[in-house]
Every structure is written in C-alpha cells, then in structure tokens.
Amino acid sequence: xxxxxxxxxGGLTPYVPGEQPKLPNLVKLNTNESPYxxxxxxxxxxxxxxxxxxxxxxxxxxxxxxxxxxxxxxxKPAQVFVGNGSDEVLAHTFLALLKxxxxxxxxxxxxxxxxxxxxxxxIDYRQVPLTESFEICVDDYMTPNGGIIFPNPNxxxxxxxxxxxIERLLRSNAESVVVVDEAYVDFGxxxxxxxxxxxxxxxxxxxxSKSRALAGLRVGYALGDAELIEALCRVKDxxxxxxxxxxxxxxxxxxxxxxxxxxxxxAKIIATRARLVSDLASLGFDVLPSxxxxxxxxxxxxxxxxxxxxxxxxxxxVRHFKNPPRIEPFLRITVGTDAQCAALIAALRTILx
Amino acid sequence: xxxxxxxxxGGLTPYVPGEQPKLPNLVKLNTNESPYxxxxxxxxxxxxxxxxxxxxxxxxxxxxxxxxxxxxxxxKPAQVFVGNGSDEVLAHTFLALLKxxxxxxxxxxxxxxxxxxxxxxxIDYRQVPLTESFEICVDDYMTPNGGIIFPNPNxxxxxxxxxxxIERLLRSNAESVVVVDEAYVDFGxxxxxxxxxxxxxxxxxxxxSKSRALAGLRVGYALGDAELIEALCRVKDxxxxxxxxxxxxxxxxxxxxxxxxxxxxxAKIIATRARLVSDLASLGFDVLPSxxxxxxxxxxxxxxxxxxxxxxxxxxxVRHFKNPPRIEPFLRITVGTDAQCAALIAALRTILx
Numbered sequence: 001x002x003x004x005x006x007x008x009x010g011g012l013t014p015y016v017p018g019e020q021p022k023l024p025n026l027v028k029l030n031t032n033e034s035p036y037x038x039x040x041x042x043x044x045x046x047x048x049x050x051x052x053x054x055x056x057x058x059x060x061x062x063x064x065x066x067x068x069x070x071x072x073x074x075x076k077p078a079q080v081f082v083g084n085g086s087d088e089v090l091a092h093t094f095l096a097l098l099k100x101x102x103x104x105x106x107x108x109x110x111x112x113x114x115x116x117x118x119x120x121x122x123i124d125y126r127q128v129p130l131t132e133s134f135e136i137c138v139d140d141y142m143t144p145n146g147g148i149i150f151p152n153p154n155x156x157x158x159x160x161x162x163x164x165x166i167e168r169l170l171r172s173n174a175e176s177v178v179v180v181d182e183a184y185v186d187f188g189x190x191x192x193x194x195x196x197x198x199x200x201x202x203x204x205x206x207x208x209s210k211s212r213a214l215a216g217l218r219v220g221y222a223l224g225d226a227e228l229i230e231a232l233c234r235v236k237d238x239x240x241x242x243x244x245x246x247x248x249x250x251x252x253x254x255x256x257x258x259x260x261x262x263x264x265x266x267a268k269i270i271a272t273r274a275r276l277v278s279d280l281a282s283l284g285f286d287v288l289p290s291x292x293x294x295x296x297x298x299x300x301x302x303x304x305x306x307x308x309x310x311x312x313x314x315x316x317x318v319r320h321f322k323n324p325p326r327i328e329p330f331l332r333i334t335v336g337t338d339a340q341c342a343a344l345i346a347a348l349r350t351i352l353x
Numbered sequence: 354x355x356x357x358x359x360x361x362x363g364g365l366t367p368y369v370p371g372e373q374p375k376l377p378n379l380v381k382l383n384t385n386e387s388p389y390x391x392x393x394x395x396x397x398x399x400x401x402x403x404x405x406x407x408x409x410x411x412x413x414x415x416x417x418x419x420x421x422x423x424x425x426x427x428x429k430p431a432q433v434f435v436g437n438g439s440d441e442v443l444a445h446t447f448l449a450l451l452k453x454x455x456x457x458x459x460x461x462x463x464x465x466x467x468x469x470x471x472x473x474x475x476i477d478y479r480q481v482p483l484t485e486s487f488e489i490c491v492d493d494y495m496t497p498n499g500g501i502i503f504p505n506p507n508x509x510x511x512x513x514x515x516x517x518x519i520e521r522l523l524r525s526n527a528e529s530v531v532v533v534d535e536a537y538v539d540f541g542x543x544x545x546x547x548x549x550x551x552x553x554x555x556x557x558x559x560x561x562s563k564s565r566a567l568a569g570l571r572v573g574y575a576l577g578d579a580e581l582i583e584a585l586c587r588v589k590d591x592x593x594x595x596x597x598x599x600x601x602x603x604x605x606x607x608x609x610x611x612x613x614x615x616x617x618x619x620a621k622i623i624a625t626r627a628r629l630v631s632d633l634a635s636l637g638f639d640v641l642p643s644x645x646x647x648x649x650x651x652x653x654x655x656x657x658x659x660x661x662x663x664x665x666x667x668x669x670x671v672r673h674f675k676n677p678p679r680i681e682p683f684l685r686i687t688v689g690t691d692a693q694c695a696a697l698i699a700a701l702r703t704i705l706x
Binding site for chain 1: 355356357358359360361362365366367368369370373375381384386387388389390391395396399400402403404405406407408409410411412413437438440441444448449450451452453469470472473528529530553554562566567568569570571580581583584586587588590591592593594595596597598599600601604
C-alpha cells in the first residue's frame with residue numbers, strides 16, 4: 001500500500017468480474033450475456049446517434065429513457081432511476097439507502113459484489129445462509145436490519161423466490177429498504193415491480209445486460225417509491241452529473257420500447273434452457289431449478305474445478321466459484337444458443353466418458 | 354428526508370450542472386462544449402460498434418483505450434486510468450487519494466463539484482482564496498494537507514498557472530497527492546503531464562468533453578504514477594466493473610489517435626477566443642486572461658445577473674454564478690464558432706446600447 005492511498009483504498013477487496021476473453025471462437029458461457037443480439041430498433045437508434053451532436057453533453061436526467069421505462073412498467077418517471085449498469089445503480093443504493101446502524105442482510109451465496117459495496121462504503125452486513133437446497137428463506141430475514149438485498153432469481157443458483165414470499169417479507173419489514181435485484185427475472189421468475197406502489201420501502205433493480213442483450217451498453221435501472229428514487233438521485237448528482245452517454249440513453253429507450261423483440265428473446269432462452277437442463281440431467285448432473293438465463297449444476301461424480309478446466313481446454317468457458325466451499329462442485333453455465341449448448345453437452349459427454 | 358435515506362443521502366448538497374436546454378436554435382455558450390463535432394475517425398469507430406457484439410460486456414479494463422492514451426502522452430498503460438467522464442475519475446480520486454486526516458485544499462473559486470465530492474465521502478476540506486486578480490498562489494498551499502486539487506487553467510476564471518509554479522508546489526509537497534485537473538489545458542495552458550514520471554504524488558486529470566468534442570460520450574482519464582492509478586482501479590473495481598461501454602472505448606481511442614484533428618480544433622478555438630476577447634473589451638468588458646475554451650468577463654457598468662438574463666431573452670445562454678459574491682459580476686462564456694461569437698457580440702451591443 002502506497003503512502004498516498006486513503007485508508008479506504010487500502011482496505012478494499014475489489015470485485016472480480018467474469019473473464020472477458022479476447023480470443024475469438026470461444027463458446028462463452030461464463031457471464032450470462034444474451035446469445036442473441038439486441039433489438040434492431042435499438043441498433044437503429046444507436047446508429048442515429050453517431051454524429052456531431054456528440055459534442056454536446058447528454059441529458060443529465062435521462063428523461064426520455066426514464067419515460068420509456070416508466071411506460072413499460074406502468075409507473076411514473078419519478079419512480080425510475082437509471083445508471084451506468086445495474087452495478088452503478090446498486091453502488092448508489094448501498095450508499096443512499098442501505099447504510100444504517102444495523103447491518104444489511106443478504107444471502108451467503110449470492111452476487112459477490114454486495115460485500116464489496118459494503119467494504120467501499122463502510123457498511124456493516126450479515127450474510128444469511130441459504131437453506132440446504134440453496135433457497136432463500138424469508139423468515140431468516142425477519143430480524144432487525146439496516147436493509148435487505150437479494151437477487152430474484154438468486155445468482156449464481158438461479159433459484160427464484162415466489163412473489164407471495166417477497167410480499168410476506170415486505171409486510172414484516174416496513175422500517176428498512178428491501179432491494180430485489182431482478183437482473184434475471186425476465187427468464188421466468190415473478191417480478192416484484194407490481195408491489196412498488198404499495199410498499200414504499202421496496203426497490204426493484206433491473207439491467208439491460210441480460211434480457212435486453214445490451215451488456216456492451218452498460219445500463220441498469222431501479223424502480224421504487226419517488227422518495228427512494230430521490231435519494232439515489234442525490235447521490236448520483238454528488239458523484240457524476242451525466243452517467244449515461246447519448247448512445248446509452250437512445251439505445252436503451254429503443255430497446256425498452258421494443259417489447260415484442262424482448263419477449264421473443266426471453267422465450268427462446270427459456271426453451272433452450274429446458275433442453276439444456278434435460279441434457280445435463282441425462283449426463284448425471286444435478287441441476288438446481290433455474291428461472292434465470294443460466295443454470296447451476298453439479299455432477300454426481302466429478303468436481304467443478306476439474307470440469308471447468310477440461311471444458312476450457314475445449315474452448316468452452318463456464319463460470320466456476322471456488323468459494324464458499326459449498327458451491328465448489330457447481331458450474332454456472334449461461335444458456336447460449338442451441339448450437340452452443342449442444343457443443344457444451346458434446347464436450348461434457350467426451351469429458352465424462 | 355425519508356426515514357429510508359442514509360445519513361449520507363440526507364446530508365448531501367448535490368452539484369448543479371449547467372443547463373442542457375431541450376430547445377433548438379439556441380446559441381449555447383454555457384457548458385464549454387466544443388462548437389465543432391468530434392473527429393471523423395471517432396465517428397467511424399462508433400458506427401462500427403453498432404451491431405450484435407453489443408450483447409457482450411465491454412473490456413472491464415479498457416486496455417485498447419488506455420494504450421491509445423499512453424501512446425499519446427508517451428506514458429505506460431499502467432499510468433493511465435479511465436472513467437465515465439472526468440467527473441467519475443475525480444470522484445474516485447477523492448475517495449482513493451484525497452481522503453486523509455488533514456483537509457484537502459482547493460481554491461475558493463473553482464470547479465464547484467470539489468466540495469460536493471467531499472460531502473459525499475466525508476472528506477475535510479479548506480478553500481484557499483484566489484488572489485485579488487483571481488490567480489492561484491501556490492505559496493498559499495504550502496501547509497499541512499491531505500491533498501491538493503485545482504484545475505489548470507482554473508474554472509470558471511480561465512486563468513492558467515505556469516508549469517514552473519506547479520513544479521515548485523510539487524517540490525514542497527511530497528507527502529500528499531497533488532491533482533491537476535486539466536479539463537481545459539489543451540486550449541493554451543502548460544500541461545503537467547511531463548512531470549508525471551518525476552513526481553509520484555502528481556495526478557493529472559483530463560476529459561474528452563472539451564478539446565476532443567465528445568461531451569456526449571462521457572469519458573475522462575487520469576495520468577500518474579502506477580501506484581496512484583492502482584488505488585483508482587481498486588475503487589473502480591469496488592464500484593462498477595465495466596464503467597466504459599463499447600462505444601466509449603472504441604470512439605474515445607479513435608479520437609485520441611486522431612492528433613491532427615484535435616490540434617486543428619484547438620487552434621480554431623484559440624483563434625476565435627482572441628477575437629472574442631478583443632470584441633468584449635471593445636464593449637467595455639474586463640476579460641480575465643484565458644487559456645481555456647471559455648472566457649470570464651465582467652462589464653464595467655452592468656451586472657452579471659442582468660446581462661445573463663437579457664442574453665437569454667435573445668436565445669443566447671451563458672453561465673452565470675451568483676456565488677461567491679466576488680464573481681457575481683462575471684459571465685462565463687464558452688468560445689463558440691465565429692458565427693456564435695458574432696451573435697453574442699451583436700446581442701451585447703444591443704443590450705448595452
């Protein structure tokens with residue numbers, strides 16, 4: 001550590017994102033991107049932004065994009081916050097809404113960026129163990145807390161939590177914010193967006209990186225009561241006035257407006273997932289029930305580390321977590337195209353033979 | 354304040370950016386954008402990014418862009434940090450390098466985002482008054498501090514500080530970081546980039562929003578010793594793994610590579626500035642010596658509030674700061690095209706008649 005670093009900088013344990021390999025011809029099933037490209041309407045909107053107006057600052061409030069998102073969910077623009085990827089939205093959420101005297105609660109096996117945000121902003125937290133079947137049990141969260149956050153479906157397990165359980169948690173937890181991180185919700189889980197008008201402590205976070213096939217554009221959003229959104233805006237306006245560039249605002253709005261393309265894309269991935277789950281099961285994998293665009297699977301005989309390495313030798317990249325030890329046997333496999341999934345299954349068949 | 358807000362969110366006084374009006378046909382001289390569009394090579398690179406690969410995450414480390422910036426300044430990529438606008442770069446800088454026990458020092462009249470960052474991250478600061486002629490006096494900064502930051506040229510005054518004075522400050526201030534915010538340096542001030550290899554406490558911050566005509570793309574960068582850059586990376590990787598989207602990385606690299614276009618653009622603005630200064634002087638304005646793409650001018654008879662309002666009635670927008678009272682008489686006027694500056698002068702002539 002350099003003498004010039006702040007104590008904060010020296011004390012951090014940064015997040016390690018999934019690998020973004022620069023090699024071509026890989027079957028890339030490691031970071032849950034869409035195997036299909038974005039909406040043609042989004043591409044047309046992006047193309048239209050290439051020009052001299054790029055010399056001008058973008059709209060600092062992303063009004064047009066927030067209106068599209070509000071219309072999609074039948075909310076008001078004042079209930080919508082947008083950011084540079086859902087990671088930025090989550091970062092602002094931790095600082096604006098989850099930093100209190102009591103600890104924030106989140107699952108022990110979940111998106112591993114949550115404890116990193118707590119480190120960045122000096123927020124106390126407590127990790128709540130998933131059940132033996134890797135499920136979130138909402139009763140375990142009914143304890144004094146400074147906020148609650150979990151993905152639904154959870155990552156990297158893919159398991160969804162029912163809307164009735166989420167509502168049961170909200171009813172018993174009125175005094176602190178409950179964040180439902182719905183990065184993967186469009187692939188089969190029940191969204192909590194419909195509860196936003198009834199629970200002022202509910203914040204729902206989405207991303208365009210998965211079901212809108214725009215991971216390369218970096219945009220995420222939060223939906224919630226206008227008072228929660230205002231807190232996020234206050235932090236955003238104390239950090240970066242213009243977090244979304246002109247391309248992001250135009251392309252994201254067009255992607256949200258193209259509901260038909262979005263629904264078709266989700267349906268294709270859900271169909272491929274069903275085949276993938278069945279093929280993996282036939283090879284001896286135990287696959288957790290997934291409502292996401294990935295599956296979390298362990299083999300009855302072979303370890304996760306070994307399988308991930310052997311797939312890699314065959315130019316197939318999946319995600320493997322060494323920690324916590326409980327999930328070491330698992331592979332997290334993105335649902336790719338049918339052809340990519342077939343290549344994965346063929347490779348696994350050879351490896352397991 | 355809502356009961357759900359953190360103390361941090363409740364205590365903030367957010368930055369207020371210059372207005373981004375949605376009306377067409379304005380002469381917009383209020384936020385120091387380039388009056389000319391970006392490099393055609395940047396536009397071509399942006400156009401090439403429109404496609405299915407937007408489904409994939411961008412390079413989290415922006416290697417290609419960092420290599421272009423390093424090559425431009427004859428530095429190593431490890432001496433380059435990039436962010437979502439220089440505002441994000443500055444935010445990370447405050448948290449990673451300027452949060453210490455002693456207060457950060459910056460001028461009393463300067464970029465008004467600096468105290469906002471201090472509020473966001475609970476950093477103690479002390480504002481050092483400019484001289485009567487609105488200059489930075491480096492002797493005033495030779496006191497125990499947790500870091501020093503100032504723009505060069507300063508904003509909103511436009512006055513530059515000489516490289517020899519900056520080096521004198523660096524020699525006497527080895528124990529804390531000195532940040533030179535060179536957002537406007539390309540329009541006539543001396544850059545401190547050449548000192549980076551000799552002073553491990555020096556961080557130089559740039560933006561593509563001004564001299565590269567890409568305010569709509571949101572990209573800024575910091576140049577400094579690899580140890581300083583590492584601290585910024587640690588904060589960035591604890592906040593958002595992928596702050597720069599695929600468009601930004603491609604377009605910004607192409608803009609940096611196009612040195613000829615950049616030099617031509619700066620030369621045009623410098624030439625227009627000379628005429629603007631002389632025209633303003635002939636109308637009775639006192640114009641501070643500017644090394645930026647804006648001028649800071651006060652009229653001998655008329656107040657800044659009045660002049661800004663009357664210009665606005667004529668669809669000409671300039672920036673006016675009510676505080677501190679010392680700068681109330683001034684207008685900050687972006688150097689536009691020759692035609693825009695002529696329209697401004699004609700309007701002022703009518704107003705002052």
